[in-house]
Amino acid sequence: MIPRTVIESTPFAAGRFEVDEDGWVTIKLSPDFFNDRLAAQAILAHEACHYILENSGIRQRDFALNERYTDLCMFICGFGQVFLAGYKRAPAQNQYRPGHRLGYLTDAEYNFANQYVLDLRESYKLKLQSQLDTRKQRLLKLVYGDAATVTRLVNYERSRNPNMSELELYDAAIERLQRDR
Incomplete structure (x- = not known):
């Protein structure tokens, strides 16, 4: 109360x-x-x-x-x-x-x-980990530890959205990966 x-x-x-x-x-x-x-x-x-x-x-x-x-x-x-x-x-x-x-x-x-x-x-x-470090770990976990795939996904998002921050790029990559599954 x-x-x-x-x-x-x-x-x-x-x-x-x-x-x-x-x-x-x-x-x-x-x-x-x-x-x-x-x-x-x-x-x-x-x-x-x-x-x-x-x-x-x-x-x-x-x-x-x-x-x-x-x-x-x-x-x-x-x-x-x-x-x-x-x-x-x-x-x-x-x-x-x-x-x-x-x-x-x-x-x-x-x-x-x-x-x-x-x-x-x-x-x-x-x-505490930064938000970016947390997203990096999450994306790496989603691709079963394949660092090359992480790089490829983030670079793809960067080519589509060159003005995004690193954090936004990782968020977009995570979102795209989860949506496409």
Whole structure:
């Protein structure tokens, strides 16, 4: 079920995730943060991760541990930059714009989690094959490993469509081969 989001006072909390007895989810955002867009987004990122973890069956009995898992989930789910942009403000010198600090991890832990996930994503990208390499392998498999046939099919497509990219040539060759079978 899609969570309902409301602006409502949440004592001692910037946001709150609640599930009622019927399974309906409400995410509450304190009005204290409503006018600070970056802080509101950071709070919503955290509360959305409660929803994600809850639906995945990942919930700890220990409140503090559950909150720390939720904070880490934000980075895994791609909300890290959103959270970091709004989770803290330096206290202002006047009473009208107080500072804040949201979350359950230390600044060092947030920075570590952010960098760790970014590094993992970068290493994963390096391991992924390009679309062209994927098409080359697919075409080679379709012609039972005959590299000469691959070359002939791609050259044929190139002669018919000289302005096509390599990727488009392989796609056309695969399509023609499958259609002619």
